[in-house]
Structure formats: C-alpha cells, structure tokens
Amino acid sequence: MSKLEDQLLQVTKVIEKQVDAAIEKIENLDVNDIENIRQQRIKELKEKEQKRIDWLANGHGQYDELKEEKQFFEIIKKSDNIVLHFYTNTNERSRIVDMHMKKLAPKHIETLFTKINAEKSPFLSERLKIKIIPTIVCIQKGILVDKIIGFSTLGNRDDFTTDVFEWRIAQNQVIEYEGDLTIPPGEQVDKSIYKSGRKIRSGIFNGEDDDLDVEEVLVGEKPTQSYELTAEEEAELGL
Missing domain, CATH: 3.40.30.10 (Glutaredoxin)
Structure with a gap:
C-alpha cells in the first residue's frame, strides 16, 4: 500500500467514526430531547419572524x-x-x-x-x-x-x-x-x-x-x- 493510499484510508476511518458518533447520538435521543430540539427550533423561527417584522416596520x-x-x-x-x-x-x-x-x-x-x-x-x-x-x-x-x-x-x-x-x-x-x-x-x-x-x-x-x-x-x-x-x-x- 502506498503512502497516499494509507493516508486516504486513515481519513476514511476518521470520517466513518464521526458519522457513527452522529448516528449514535441521534439514536440515543429520548422523547424529551426531541421535544427540546423542536421547541428551540420554534423559538428561533419566532425570533427570526419578529426580526423580519421589525425590519419592515x-x-x-x-x-x-x-x-x-x-x-x-x-x-x-x-x-x-x-x-x-x-x-x-x-x-x-x-x-x-x-x-x-x-x-x-x-x-x-x-x-x-x-x-x-x-x-x-x-x-x-x-x-x-x-x-x-x-x-x-x-x-x-x-x-x-x-x-x-x-x-x-x-x-x-x-x-x-x-x-x-x-x-x-x-x-x-x-x-x-x-x-x-x-x-x-x-x-x-x-x-x-x-x-x-x-x-x-x-x-x-x-x-x-x-x-x-x-x-x-x-x-x-x-x-x-x-x-x-x-x-x-x-x-x-x-x-
């Protein structure tokens, strides 16, 4: 295996670990976590809309x-x-x-x-x-x-x-x-x-x-x- 191939393999492994960690985090979310995320998103959307209203005013x-x-x-x-x-x-x-x-x-x-x-x-x-x-x-x-x-x-x-x-x-x-x-x-x-x-x-x-x-x-x-x-x-x- 060439040095370049080895480097590519190592990068691929790092990316795979990051993807696996992200998937695991999602799978471990419980109902409360999901609800908190939803509420945070709603809050952000409301704040964005209020900014828009203020800007237009x-x-x-x-x-x-x-x-x-x-x-x-x-x-x-x-x-x-x-x-x-x-x-x-x-x-x-x-x-x-x-x-x-x-x-x-x-x-x-x-x-x-x-x-x-x-x-x-x-x-x-x-x-x-x-x-x-x-x-x-x-x-x-x-x-x-x-x-x-x-x-x-x-x-x-x-x-x-x-x-x-x-x-x-x-x-x-x-x-x-x-x-x-x-x-x-x-x-x-x-x-x-x-x-x-x-x-x-x-x-x-x-x-x-x-x-x-x-x-x-x-x-x-x-x-x-x-x-x-x-x-x-x-x-x-x-x-």
Missing part, C-alpha cells in the same frame, strides 16, 4: 430617501445595518447606484438601503468626508465599517452587475452573503483593479479622500446650516 425592504439630515440620526438608532448612498441630482453614476440599491433592498431586508442628497446634507457630508459622488457608506451599529468611493472597487466601469455590487457591499458583513467573498461573481473584473488606489471622480465633491477613523463617524462639530442637534443627540454624540 423600520423601512427595510425598500429603497427610500432621507429628506433631511435629522433622519440619519433616527435610522442609526433603529437599524443595525445601513447602506447609505450619497448622491447628487446631476450625477449620472448616482442613477446607476440607485438601480442596484433598489434591487438589493428587498433581497436583504436585514439591512436598510437608503440615500441622501450630498448637497442638501452639508453636516453629514463633512463629517463622513464625502468628496466624490457617488459614495456609499456602510454602517453597522452606528460605526462606519466600509466606504465605497465612486466605482473604483466595482471594476472602474459603469456596467458592473448587481451581483458584483452586492459582493462589494458584503465585504464587511453589512449584509448576509452566502457567496465567496474572496472572488468577484463571475470573475467579472480583473483582481488587480481591486487593489488600485484610483478613484472615479465626478460631481462637485472631487478631491482626494482620506481614510476615516470609524470612531469619527458620529463625532464632530454642530452643523452650521439648516440642521440643529437636539440636546439628546448632543449628549449621545458627546458634543
């Missing part, structure tokens, strides 16, 4: 716009996972992002997909360092976990697929993703592009973008224009 499952900056502070209190698109009316690529966000919103109800006009939200744009349009920020439990600037990490092309957009958003677990996070769907784009520092620039927010410390997301000066923080929000943000 908080606007998940659809792609709407935040009409004013104050709404941002409201949604981060209600939703653990948020994908926020900063757009302008004159930016053509923002319309491309809209198309993909509309498709993903009902697919991933665990996450709130929304957008806000960067020109009408100077406070958020400044604090989140929005310099390039479109920019998508991914927020998890009030913390910025990812920032997609232009289409540079989407293949530097306008015709990327929704699958690629979904894969890119999923990189920091802001949505539940069952695919392979290490490889773009369909190998649509050259992997070297994802390592590039180049940015697609358009709109009025042109300029180099600096990395944003996650702890800076909700900390900053009061907005100087139309939006005013309440005393409660000031306390929460440490202002």
Whole structure:
C-alpha cells in the first residue's frame, strides 16, 4: 500500500467514526430531547419572524430617501445595518447606484438601503468626508465599517452587475452573503483593479479622500446650516 493510499484510508476511518458518533447520538435521543430540539427550533423561527417584522416596520425592504439630515440620526438608532448612498441630482453614476440599491433592498431586508442628497446634507457630508459622488457608506451599529468611493472597487466601469455590487457591499458583513467573498461573481473584473488606489471622480465633491477613523463617524462639530442637534443627540454624540 502506498503512502497516499494509507493516508486516504486513515481519513476514511476518521470520517466513518464521526458519522457513527452522529448516528449514535441521534439514536440515543429520548422523547424529551426531541421535544427540546423542536421547541428551540420554534423559538428561533419566532425570533427570526419578529426580526423580519421589525425590519419592515423600520423601512427595510425598500429603497427610500432621507429628506433631511435629522433622519440619519433616527435610522442609526433603529437599524443595525445601513447602506447609505450619497448622491447628487446631476450625477449620472448616482442613477446607476440607485438601480442596484433598489434591487438589493428587498433581497436583504436585514439591512436598510437608503440615500441622501450630498448637497442638501452639508453636516453629514463633512463629517463622513464625502468628496466624490457617488459614495456609499456602510454602517453597522452606528460605526462606519466600509466606504465605497465612486466605482473604483466595482471594476472602474459603469456596467458592473448587481451581483458584483452586492459582493462589494458584503465585504464587511453589512449584509448576509452566502457567496465567496474572496472572488468577484463571475470573475467579472480583473483582481488587480481591486487593489488600485484610483478613484472615479465626478460631481462637485472631487478631491482626494482620506481614510476615516470609524470612531469619527458620529463625532464632530454642530452643523452650521439648516440642521440643529437636539440636546439628546448632543449628549449621545458627546458634543
């Protein structure tokens, strides 16, 4: 017997032992064990359904716009996972992002997909360092976990697929993703592009973008224009 055959035989024996142990465990279950498993499963299903109800009540499952900056502070209190698109009316690529966000919103109800006009939200744009349009920020439990600037990490092309957009958003677990996070769907784009520092620039927010410390997301000066923080929000943000 060759060394390889011997190794395969040993692996087969280990697997057989694991299968036998699993079967024995099942056979030894009594009525109480089975009932406990059933009750646990029912509990998990009820909790999952309640989450679904809460998500839908908080606007998940659809792609709407935040009409004013104050709404941002409201949604981060209600939703653990948020994908926020900063757009302008004159930016053509923002319309491309809209198309993909509309498709993903009902697919991933665990996450709130929304957008806000960067020109009408100077406070958020400044604090989140929005310099390039479109920019998508991914927020998890009030913390910025990812920032997609232009289409540079989407293949530097306008015709990327929704699958690629979904894969890119999923990189920091802001949505539940069952695919392979290490490889773009369909190998649509050259992997070297994802390592590039180049940015697609358009709109009025042109300029180099600096990395944003996650702890800076909700900390900053009061907005100087139309939006005013309440005393409660000031306390929460440490202002």
